[in-house]
Amino acid sequence: MAAQTFVYTHRVTYSECTVGNHVYYARYLDLLEEARNEFFRAIGAPLLRLQQNGTAFFVSECHLHYRALARYDDLLRIEMWVEELGRVRLTLGSRIINPEDKLVLEATTVLACTSCEEKPKRLPPELVKALELFVGPVAPRD
Amino acid sequence: MAAQTFVYTHRVTYSECTVGNHVYYARYLDLLEEARNEFFRAIGAPLLRLQQNGTAFFVSECHLHYRALARYDDLLRIEMWVEELGRVRLTLGSRIINPEDKLVLEATTVLACTSCEEKPKRLPPELVKALELFVGPVAPRD
Amino acid sequence: MAAQTFVYTHRVTYSECTVGNHVYYARYLDLLEEARNEFFRAIGAPLLRLQQNGTAFFVSECHLHYRALARYDDLLRIEMWVEELGRVRLTLGSRIINPEDKLVLEATTVLACTSCEEKPKRLPPELVKALELFVGPVAPRD
Amino acid sequence: MAAQTFVYTHRVTYSECTVGNHVYYARYLDLLEEARNEFFRAIGAPLLRLQQNGTAFFVSECHLHYRALARYDDLLRIEMWVEELGRVRLTLGSRIINPEDKLVLEATTVLACTSCEEKPKRLPPELVKALELFVGPVAPRD
Numbered sequence: 001m002a003a004q005t006f007v008y009t010h011r012v013t014y015s016e017c018t019v020g021n022h023v024y025y026a027r028y029l030d031l032l033e034e035a036r037n038e039f040f041r042a043i044g045a046p047l048l049r050l051q052q053n054g055t056a057f058f059v060s061e062c063h064l065h066y067r068a069l070a071r072y073d074d075l076l077r078i079e080m081w082v083e084e085l086g087r088v089r090l091t092l093g094s095r096i097i098n099p100e101d102k103l104v105l106e107a108t109t110v111l112a113c114t115s116c117e118e119k120p121k122r123l124p125p126e127l128v129k130a131l132e133l134f135v136g137p138v139a140p141r142d
Numbered sequence: 143m144a145a146q147t148f149v150y151t152h153r154v155t156y157s158e159c160t161v162g163n164h165v166y167y168a169r170y171l172d173l174l175e176e177a178r179n180e181f182f183r184a185i186g187a188p189l190l191r192l193q194q195n196g197t198a199f200f201v202s203e204c205h206l207h208y209r210a211l212a213r214y215d216d217l218l219r220i221e222m223w224v225e226e227l228g229r230v231r232l233t234l235g236s237r238i239i240n241p242e243d244k245l246v247l248e249a250t251t252v253l254a255c256t257s258c259e260e261k262p263k264r265l266p267p268e269l270v271k272a273l274e275l276f277v278g279p280v281a282p283r284d
Numbered sequence: 285m286a287a288q289t290f291v292y293t294h295r296v297t298y299s300e301c302t303v304g305n306h307v308y309y310a311r312y313l314d315l316l317e318e319a320r321n322e323f324f325r326a327i328g329a330p331l332l333r334l335q336q337n338g339t340a341f342f343v344s345e346c347h348l349h350y351r352a353l354a355r356y357d358d359l360l361r362i363e364m365w366v367e368e369l370g371r372v373r374l375t376l377g378s379r380i381i382n383p384e385d386k387l388v389l390e391a392t393t394v395l396a397c398t399s400c401e402e403k404p405k406r407l408p409p410e411l412v413k414a415l416e417l418f419v420g421p422v423a424p425r426d
Numbered sequence: 427m428a429a430q431t432f433v434y435t436h437r438v439t440y441s442e443c444t445v446g447n448h449v450y451y452a453r454y455l456d457l458l459e460e461a462r463n464e465f466f467r468a469i470g471a472p473l474l475r476l477q478q479n480g481t482a483f484f485v486s487e488c489h490l491h492y493r494a495l496a497r498y499d500d501l502l503r504i505e506m507w508v509e510e511l512g513r514v515r516l517t518l519g520s521r522i523i524n525p526e527d528k529l530v531l532e533a534t535t536v537l538a539c540t541s542c543e544e545k546p547k548r549l550p551p552e553l554v555k556a557l558e559l560f561v562g563p564v565a566p567r568d
Contacts, residue, residue: 013321014160015168015314019214020544021161025485026455030299033452037297037357048357058495059451064488069544072161073321073332118446118495155463157456162402167343168317171310172441179439179499190499201309204348211342211402215463215474260304260353298444299452303498305445356445 003136006042006080008035012072022069028105029062032094035078036109039092043130054116055124060089061110067103074098082134087122088113090131093138145278148184148222150177154214164211170247171204174236177220178251181234185272196258197266202231203252209245216240224276229264230255232273235280287420290326290364292319296356306353312389313346316378319362320393323376327414338400339408344373345394351387358382366418372397372404374415377422429562432468432506434461438498448495454531455488458520461504462535465518469556480542481550486515487536493529500524508560513548514539516557519564 010031018024040047047057070076077097084091089112096105113123123131152173160166182189189199212218219239226233231254238247255265265273294315302308324331331341354360361381368375373396380389397407407415436457444450466473473483496502503523510517515538522531539549549557 011318011321013314013318015166015317017161018156019159019161019163020482024157025488026157026452026459029452029455030297033299034295034297037295046357056446058492060492062451062488062490062492064490066484066486066488069484073330153460153463155456155460157459162340167346168310168313171313172439175310175441176437176439179437188499198304200350200353202350204309204346204350206346206348208342208344208346215472299450301445302440303443303445303447308441310441 003081003138004133005138006035006039006134008038008078008080010034010076010078012070012074012076014072017072021071023071025066028064028096028107031076031078031096032107032109035080035094036092039080043134045127045130050124050127051116055121055127056114056116057090057111058114058118059109060112061108063108065106067105068098070096070098070104076104081138082131083108085123085128085131085135088120090123145223145280146275147280148177148181148276150180150220150222152176152218152220154212154216154218156214159214163213165213167208170206170238170249173218173220173238174249174251177222177236178234181222185276187269187272192266192269193258197263197269198256198258199232199253200256200260201251202254203250205250207248209247210240212238212240212246218246223280224273225250227265227270227273227277230262232265287365287422288417289422290319290323290418292322292362292364294318294360294362296354296358296360298356301356305355307355309350312348312380312391315360315362315380316391316393319364319378320376323364327418329411329414334408334411335400339405339411340398340400341374341395342398342402343393344396345392347392349390351389352382354380354382354388360388365422366415367392369407369412369415369419371406374407429507429564430559431564432461432465432560434464434504434506436460436502436504438496438500438502440498443498447497449497451492454490454522454533457502457504457522458533458535461506461520462518465506469560471553471556476550476553477542481547481553482540482542483516483537484540484544485535486538487534489534491532493531494524496522496524496530502530507564508557509534511549511554511557511561514546516549
């Protein structure tokens with residue numbers, strides 16, 4: 001059974017573009033964070049509330065494959081799902097797709113769950129439950 | 143007598159440029175902060191040490207006049223001086239100049255001195271003393 | 285008669301915050317650009333289309349008064365109107381308001397209309413017409 | 427024989443930090459670009475000149491392992507070398523080290539050589555020659 005996928009849209013600004021009119025390679029990580037914030041909110045666990053309850057996330061790995069260039073004013077579709085749900089680590093998969101339905105970026109982000117004092121800790125059980133719906137093979141993109 | 147001027151150089155990266163190959167208008171504020179950090183270090187009062195001793199600065203005003211475009215790889219000259227030294231507020235003047243000696247930006251930044259709990263407080267006396275050398279009319283630019 | 289005001293909302297990300305958990309002073313200019321893009325789209329003149337028809341805008345001045353700090357996850361309300369509509373220059377007024385209805389930032393941005401070769405040119409008549417509805421005194425904020 | 431390593435230093439600004447006082451995960455890519463610019467300049471092939479001669483680079487992959495947090499005002503040491511020198515692709519390895527000599531980030535960046543019209547092309551022979559000194563196993567870090 002294919003996993004559920006979270007979908008978020010983002011409109012590219014001049015701020016995010018560089019020489020040659022395309023999104024600067026680092027800005028995609030800002031977009032992934034923006035989408036991640038909304039993903040956690042959508043599953044009922046906003047990061048701010050988690051943090052107020054003593055749970056934070058630090059990015060421990062990020063793997064990016066840039067496939068095509070995104071341009072100013074493109075309305076990008078950001079897809080996000082859970083690749084792996086460990087005890088302390090959460091691996092998110094993401095894809096960014098441009099308005100011509102072309103794949104712009106594939107990303108894997110590994111998040112480590114920590115206390116607010118930056119010590120590793122287990123993912124809270126209610127968060128695990130909410131994330132489980134998004135775990136599993138994602139429908140392939142032709 | 144003309145005031146002393148602090149001079150800092152910065153090389154423009156792709157990260158700072160936008161569509162049309164020029165520095166994005168917001169990035170100049172990042173450059174001014176970078177220059178400000180080094181200005182405070184140069185006068186013997188690094189912002190980190192001030193902060194560890196309970197003094198922080200918040201920008202309360204910023205006035206920017208964009209005069210010419212800075213381009214990728216330009217080695218910019220950032221000049222900085224004190225326009226006004228109040229009890230709680232410090233007004234810094236700045237100019238950014240490109241490698242062809244053309245004026246790129248004129249900026250005035252008003253900083254409010256605060257405690258680390260974000261309450262206004264007086265500028266520490268030893269900082270006032272160090273800043274005094276940089277107060278006064280700056281030699282005009284032809 | 286009070287001018288019409290364009291309203292845009294923006295959710296603060298970690299990317300926009302700095303040490304001390306507040307939005308970094310330069311990032312507000314990115315937010316203003318984001319709101320400006322949507323303002324031009326809302327009045328039927330997206331900047332991308334203007335550019336494709338040979339009209340671009342460069343920021344020539346920016347005046348910022350920082351009134352309060354915006355924090356991570358704040359849903360900010362950005363208000364925008366026309367302060368002055370010249371032949372070549374367009375002055376936009378903006379206010380950013382936080383979820384507690386506190387004023388965060390007041391900004392005035394002067395845009396110069398140029399050709400795509402960066403030469404000054406007059407604002408296109410159909411754009412002037414669309415902007416006129418937003419010119420005039422804005423209802424004061426108590 | 428161990429490869430030659432390019433070394434660059436960068437001082438962390440408030441602009442690069444986020445909530446919790448550490449460098450925001452995306453900003454390391456800006457730092458890597460900054461170091462890359464200086465690496466190409468140091469080997470006699472500044473990216474601006476390459477571009478003026480019809481050669482550009484696009485990042486096609488980026489793999490990041492975050493090992494420790496960098497903080498405001500840290501003077502970071504960025505090490506860079508060539509992991510693989512292909513006909514069209516250049517793979518750079520990087521390490522960022524903090525003032526306490528702790529490893530902050532390990533990164534692998536794959537650059538694709540293109541014409542200015544974004545078509546793939548072979549790396550210019552004189553660039554290959556300059557890069558060859560930096561290819562090979564890097565001395566391990568204990």
